[in-house]
Amino acid sequence: MAASDFQGQKVLLLDSLLSCCYFACVFLFLHYSGNMYNIGSYKFIYILATILLSEIIKVSLNFIQPNKSLEKKSDVSAKYNKSFMPSAKNIVKLVIAFIISTAIYYIIIVFFGAPIFTHHEETFVLALTLTTLTLIPTALHIGIDNVIVILIQTNTPVYMNVRLVNTVKFHVMVVWFGTWLGAFVLPLDWDREWQAWPIPCMLGALIGYFIGNFITIIKTNLYFLKKLKKSNMV
């Protein structure tokens, strides 16, 4: 158990490190290409595609590792593992979930006060970004079926990797919180170009994702430090 836990932590660390790195690249690219204030337009979809691709690559990298070391599991975990398989069924499910999630995000954003009749592009891009940052990593990490299970059930089922689920949940929370916090500057009368809808929320979401991963890095490092101390003491 301890070994698999150790392994899990390693995977998390690697995962978050990669996320942070490519996110830093995204920010740098946005800054130097002068597109920082265009993140509300359809142009940003290219970046989102990049993020999507990076997530897939990242997960497939991790994916190979733990599978090797994981021992035989029970039937439940076999079912659990099945939802990871990049089967046609899972891909279709993911695409449908993607569309539904974007639609729900769009509606919620409008409820929060986004214009109904104008700014469709901006609101849509924000909804798309939120889906990319919340649904995709979660689905890739724990499987699309399990995402629905977690959404409906109050407690995390025992057969799941609790630490992984909690970390992924935490990342989602931070993205939401970042987006929510970003909205506060929207109505203020400072007349800055970065106050235009939906730039603060987009930045909030992106920075939230970055910070979430960063905190995970720190957490795992603390775990390793503790481990190191323990082993030294022994």
Added chain:
Amino acid sequence: MEFKKMKNIHKPKKKEKISSEYDFLNHIIFIGTLSVLLFLYGYFPTGYNETTWARAGDIPKYVERTRIKLNEIYVPMIKKLVVMVIDALRWDFVDGEENKDYMPFTNDLLNNDSGCLYKMKVNPPTVTMPRIKAMTTGTVSNFLDIVFNLGASSVGIDNILWQARKYGYKSIFYGDDTWLKLFPNEFYRSEGTTSFYVSDYTEVDNNVTRNLNRELDKIDWSIMILHYLGLDHIGHTDGPFSPLIKPKLREMDDIISLIHADVELWEQQGDPTLFIILGDHGMKDSGGHGGASLEETTVPLIVLGRSCTPKYEEIDQIDLAPTLALLLGVPIPYSSLGKINLEMMDEMSYSQKLFALYYNAHLLFQKFQKKPGYFETNAYKNYQNAMKLHEAWLTTQSSSNEMVDDIIEMYEEAIIEIKDDLMSNLLKYDLHSMVTAMIFLCNILYISISEQSTESISAVKIFIACFVNYAFWILLNGAFGSEAYSIIFLPNRFDVYSLCIAIVGFGTTIYNCYLCAHRFLPITKLKNMSSLEGLLAIGTLGHALSLASSSFVEEEHQTWYFYWISLIVYITFRHFKLIAKKHYLKSFMALLLLMITHRILRKLNSTGDKYAHLPDIAGWLKEQDDNFWMSMILISGLVLLIVIDVSFQLKHHKMSAFIFDSAISILVYIRHAINSSVIKPSHNFSSQGITEMYIFWGVTLLYSMYMFLRVVNAAKNNKQFLNVAMFSIIKIWIIVSCILHRPYNVILLPAQVLVSIIIHGVTKNQATLNVKMYFYLWSSNAFYFYQGNSNSLATIDVAAGYVGLKSYNPILIGLFLIINTYSAIVLGFLLYIYDCTLQAPISTSTTILAACRRYAFWRLVPMTFYTFVTSFQRYHLFVWSVFSPKLLYESTHCAVLFAVMFLLQAVFLCNDIITKRKKNIS
């Protein structure tokens, strides 16, 4: 759980507990209201709000008993006047040693003695609007006169432009459009430029100069006012040492030389002209302005065209209005506190000068003599002596120059002394009152959140509390610097009045200390708080903190809308997990309905500052010619109200409730039909709605009596007295709000009740009442802003004050305005209490009083914090436009809520009596 534990502890002395809960609430209510009033008193110094406008008859015709030939003595000295205001022209731009080459032409004129330079002192706040008011009215603007104008921003008091227009002078104006807002009717021709884009410093000035070139060729005007904004804009963006300053001042210099050439021309044509150039306020070294530093309050005043004594005389900005009035031969504005400047009137004869001084002193003395003990002052003696000598001089006509000089000196001394005395009452914040109010507020804030400790009280604790208060007092006074000045706490003389105030103040402090010492903070409760409750508390606290920023104050409605929808979404998300169970689907749908309602209602009235102009539903409804949709929305609001009311009545009350509700709804509809805001059922309404309103109040009274009987009945039968009583109170409040609201806002009332029903359903299984409270608090604030309210005084719906009134009745108008404006706030609170009473059998008067206390705490938090904000920001740029109106709104909000809490206690007291009786019977 929590509650039961508490109850067990206090069981032995339960009776005492109940009475003390009342005591605490009343203490909070009274000291809270008192502190708010005290703070307002200190923050808006009570000057006088003169509404008198000077007429020709106000110019005195006699000095003592000698008649003056006014048509010889009080005559215009100039025919034309050009005033050039250069925004933020600070003193050293003209006079600075190294800045001689900034304005070469002007400096040449000054060196040749063709003009005079005066050092002008201006009063804080050094912002354009109050400064323009000071220049034109001659008084230091008092914020309260804006309040009495109810947000209309035009100058409501006597001013030089009004006087000039009355006397047939035609004024034209070009420049900052603040002037046009202040004086919408005084100008014959005008064009304003907005100072909206601070980064633009060329276009704003070119717009003025373009018009200037045209106007200089015309001869139909007599007063021209120019207000150049460019310099101020450079200051804001780049500061006073920017390289942009010099070219800008050169540009100004060129304009001065252009005007001066024409002034000389007019002079030769026999049109004596005065040309003055001045800054409205200065500029800090960092570029901004608004405060009270020397760089901001010292500006140059250049007088060209007329001969004057070139002295480095220091004059006040408020001296300008009376001086110009004299030169133009119009009455001095009544509100003026200024002293005329004789150096600018060299061409006047002695008799004219003396009369001018006499008139000036006479006007000031009229105000001065309202003060008790004025006859003991030196000023009074000087004034009397000067008048006697003046009369003697007039009757003998012994033109001894020395005697005239003596009289002038006496007059001036008297004028200066009276002026200083009058000014000191107007200008300063009463910081001692403010600090005391803040400390009181902090005390009751602690009292309202803490719990009574069971230990016996110790002297040491009281001493510590006193010491903390004292230290805080010293600290705050220190923080506000040397301006410490007070009418209340440091009177000049010792009398009964000040003794009373000292006793009340001291007594309150001691009692506060005693109560504080007897209480402790329930930290364990804080730890046991659910995560939702914690989040809600942090959110509410965050709102209070956001008030420190003027932008957040302006857009406060956005904060509440955002909070409210966040809360709904959060709750919906939590419910989403439970959706599989059947009965949760219903509340999930209800929450969805809440979200949709919120999204629609926030579009009902665009409010705030920046986005208030956006199209909204109310605006669209008003635009429609046939009023069909307006009628529909009003009818649907009324029908919803009836449906909700009838469905919540007991079976055998349904019929009577339906009849009464329908009658009232029809009357409400008729009231709007008479105003033609909804479709009229018939065209022959004989009265202007007065009779209908009498019928409405009659029916309402009848209905209230009927409900009162029901309440009494419930009390007799020991059946849910609290419940029925609260229901009746809510209903009366809704009926009264209903008649006062605009037709499209009536829908908000059933919507708020629906929201409370949903809240009740959703929070049913939340263990504590606390979570519920935040729901009601947040939703009532959201509804307050749905209604179209904002933190600008301009959004108060003044029309609501005059509903069904034939004559001006200030008390009723005030009451109506308050009910209409704070309708949602009070309704939210009443619904919260009603919801608490539904928690029977747990809820007793004690728990509900505790709930009230917690509600009061959350009202006091923003209030207390805001008093600190306004005290520290009292020289902020937006103190007039943002902070002061918000302070008034906050204070009224507190006062209204506390008044409602106070009155509600009657219901709780009755409930106590009934429960006692019940116990005795059983």
